[in-house]
Amino acid sequence: MHSDKDTNGKTLNICPGPPGKNDEIILLSLASCDKKYRVVRILGGTSLHSRLHSMGIVPNETLKVVLRTGGGPMAIAIKGVKIALGRGISHKIEVSEINELSQVSEEPK
Numbered sequence: 001m002h003s004d005k006d007t008n009g010k011t012l013n014i015c016p017g018p019p020g021k022n023d024e025i026i027l028l029s030l031a032s033c034d035k036k037y038r039v040v041r042i043l044g045g046t047s048l049h050s051r052l053h054s055m056g057i058v059p060n061e062t063l064k065v066v067l068r069t070g071g072g073p074m075a076i077a078i079k080g081v082k083i084a085l086g087r088g089i090s091h092k093i094e095v096s097e098i099n100e101l102s103q104v105s106e107e108p109k
Contacts, residue, residue, distance in 0.1 A: 024097065029074070029090035031065045037095035038062055044092045052093070055083055062098065 025040050039061045042049055052058070056079045066082055067075035075084050085093075 025094050026096070027091055028065075028076075028085070028093040028095050029087055031068070031095060031097075033065050033068050036062055036064050036098040038098055040094040040096050042093055048089070048092060052089075056081070057083075057093065063095070 028037070031037055039057060039059050041059060042052055042057070044052075057063070061078060063076045063078040065074060066077050071087065073084050073086050074090055075082055077083075
């Protein structure tokens with residue numbers, strides 16, 4: 001587990017998961033439609049963390065970008081629910097793309 005400090009100097013626990021060689025962390029506002037991403041970190045205070053947590057947007061959770069407008073809000077699907085996020089909030093969520101090819105599921109024989 002990695003820890004970081006917020007703007008008030010308080011320590012935040014961040015669970016980025018195991019790092020990979022090709023993990024590129026981007027802001028959710030820059031994510032492409034119809035791709036899956038893993039939430040890496042939320043760049044905000046306790047109020048934003050609490051609000052996003054209540055919507056199921058937490059580190060290590062998987063989401064999919066459903067709709068992205070040029071400079072306005074975007075829609076994501078997370079845990080089977082579609083959620084609209086404003087541009088300001090989407091600028092505060094760091095994600096990394098999930099490479100479908102690297103996730104090989106093993107079926108029991």
